[in-house]
Amino acid sequence: MGAVSHEAINQLKTLMDQVDGRLKRTFQNVHQGYKAETLERFLKARDGSVAKAHKMLLDSLKWRLENGIDDILSKPIVPTNFYRGVRDSQLIGVSGYTREGLPVFAIGVGLSTFDKASVQYYVQSHIQINEYRDRVILPAATKKTGRYVGKCVKILDMSGLKLSALNQIKLLTAISTIDDLNYPEKTITYYIVNVPYVFSACWKVVKPxxxxxxxxxxxxxxxxxxxxxxxxxxxxxxxxxxxxDGSRSSRRGVNTTEDCFSLDHPFHQQLYNYMKKQSGNCAPTRPLKHGSVHVEMPLADIKKAEICRTLESELKRFHSQDDLTRLHDIQISD
Structure with a gap:
């Protein structure tokens, strides 16, 4: 939908002014001083309906309280070598900023394996990056540009995408559902690059x-x-x-400080050091313990579940075709 009316924003603001203190405190962590812009995001996510946006925002704030999201940046994944494994298998990073000052998030969809830790660690890491974006990166970008910056652009690298991605659909759906329900309208554009045939075919099915x-x-x-x-x-x-350009574009950077997925990249170093500092501020005498933060993962809505089933079906179809091709190749070689 287009722009949300000022009347709708004011109506939602009036409703939010009536919530109790705990919800107000966690809402402050969400809006970071830009209440109207935040209310507008939730209204857009619910097609301008004040009642639906109000319920969505209340549900999100309750989710934050129930899962300790306000404190999640004080809970780094330790030890560092274990966290490095998470970073090497859940490829995401910030490579820089657009000329308008929007942070550029890079996501290695095709080469992410999610095989170095349990699901909860990947969910925890994803939420921590979201919170760091909203509480540190975007406020800094706002200060630097002199105008409100509340969104980012994302570049999704599909190189290396294989049929084994079928095993990751449920995890990716859970993560995207968390984003849809609690971090709506934070991305202005998704750029998809290095697209293999399997993605092109699936995209034609899923896009409608x-x-x-x-x-x-x-x-x-x-x-x-x-x-x-x-x-x-x-x-x-x-x-x-x-x-x-060309086939080399899919390879990880040789220099890890230039590879925005690497834990050695400045973005991840700053994020990890920030979390360790927050951890020390919250509990200076308590040693860090190795353990994931359990976050309740919401069920996907009916529409998202339909998309997930369609994508699974399409990937299975490709898997069957791939099996037949391999069998045909074996018969020819025999």
Missing amino acids: LLHERTRLKVQVLQGSGRDELLKIMDYSALPHFCQR
Whole structure:
């Protein structure tokens, strides 16, 4: 939908002014001083309905309280070597900023394996990056640009995407559902690059099922997308997988400080040091313990469940075709 009316924002603000103190405190962590802009995000997520946006926001604030989200940045995943395994298998990072000052999040969809830790660690890590984005990165970008910056752009690298991605759909659906319900309208555009055939075919099936608001945010670019992305950001802000053309674009960076997925990259170093500092501020005498933060994962809505089933069905179809191709190749070689 388009712009949300001031009347709807004021109505939702009046309702939120009536919530109890605990909800107000956690709401402050959400809006970071930009209450109207935050209310607008939730209204957009519910097509301008004040009643639905109010329920969505209340449910989100209760989820935050029940799962200790306000304190999640004081709970780093330790030890560091274990966290490095999480970072090497859940590929996400910040490569820089657009010329308008929006942070550029890079996500290695195709090469993420999610096989170095339990589901809860990956969920915990994802939420921590969300909270760091909203409480540290975006406020800093707002201060630097002199105007409110409340969204980011995301570049999704599909290189290396295999049929084994079928095993990750449920985890990815759970993570995206957490985002939909608790961090709505935080991404202005999704750029998809290094697209293999299996994704192209699945995208044709899934695209019609998406909400128009989501479809309009997605841009599938040719190759590494470098030329298109350079229209909105400098070369230095490109993720490492977009800086080169051809087959080499999918490889991890040789220099780990340039590889925005690596724990050695400045973004992850700053994030991890921030969490360790917060941990010390909250409990200076208590040693860090190795254990994940258990976060209640909401069920996907009917629409998302339908998309998930469709995607699973399409990937299974490709898996069957791949099996037949291998069998045919064996018969020929025999």
